[in-house]
Amino acid sequence: ELKVEQNPLFLSMQEGKNYTIYCNYSTTSDRLYWYRQDPGKSLESLFVLLSNGAVKQEGRLMASLDTKARLSTLHITAAVHDLSATYFCAATAGTASKLTFGTGTRLQVTL
Amino acid sequence: DTAVSQTPKYLVTQMGNDKSIKCEQNLGHDTMYWYKQDSKKFLKIMFSYNNKELIINETVPNRFSPKSPDKAHLNLHINSLELGDSAVYFCASSPLGLGEQYFGPGTRLTVT
Numbered sequence: 732e733l734k735v736e737q738n739p740l741f742l743s744m745q746e747g748k749n750y751t752i753y754c755n756y757s758t759t760s761d762r763l764y765w766y767r768q769d770p771g772k773s774l775e776s777l778f779v780l781l782s783n784g785a786v787k788q789e790g791r792l793m794a795s796l797d798t799k800a801r802l803s804t805l806h807i808t809a810a811v812h813d814l815s816a817t818y819f820c821a822a823t824a825g826t827a828s829k830l831t832f833g834t835g836t837r838l839q840v841t842l
Numbered sequence: 843d844t845a846v847s848q849t850p851k852y853l854v855t856q857m858g859n860d861k862s863i864k865c866e867q868n869l870g871h872d873t874m875y876w877y878k879q880d881s882k883k884f885l886k887i888m889f890s891y892n893n894k895e896l897i898i899n900e901t902v903p904n905r906f907s908p909k910s911p912d913k914a915h916l917n918l919h920i921n922s923l924e925l926g927d928s929a930v931y932f933c934a935s936s937p938l939g940l941g942e943q944y945f946g947p948g949t950r951l952t953v954t
Binding site for chain 1: 890
């Protein structure tokens with residue numbers, strides 16, 4: 732059974748500094764997804780990573796995938812307040828289109 | 843234009859009642875899903891339909907019954923509601939197979 736773990740669970744970030752969230756998964760996965768959720772809101776898709784070595788960037792966020800290590804990272808460059816949210820990674824395995832989510836990482840950016 | 847919509851947004855009801863949540867997507871996707879997000883924000887899939895056919899049925903009490911009248915709609919009916927059913931329920935849709943999933947706004951269910 733696929734298990735997905737994220738760490739840290741909570742990250743207090745100072746504006747302007749760089750941080751990384753880690754996402755480990757337990758078995759071979761076809762795809763890795765990153766989502767953002769603001770309080771009381773829905774999930775917004777950030778990145779879909781399809782293959783080993785994949786790297787995607789959008790603004791201050793960069794996601795990468797290492798399928799051999801079963802690890803994805805979400806790197807935040809020069810954090811700003813509007814990045815405060817909960818970030819989830821999710822993976823799929825097998826033929827079913829079932830997303831298995833990590834526990835989420837709550838990011839809080841302070842001045 | 844709303845891509846994935848759910849009704850109602852909030853649902854407050856008493857234990858033992860039966861309630862339904864509706865979901866519609868206008869993205870032309872073939873696959874739809876129901877997820878449950880508990881009070882600790884943990885997200886877990888419940889069901890998935892591909893073009894009206896049930897393809898994922900996780901370990902969910904049989905008080906929960908999904909129905910897909912067509913590939914644009916997926917409803918969730920819950921019988922004999924219990925306190926532990928209180929959660930946010932998200933509908934999602936995706937193109938065939940392993941495509942990116944788009945989530946609806948969620949339905950916050952509170953059982954008293």
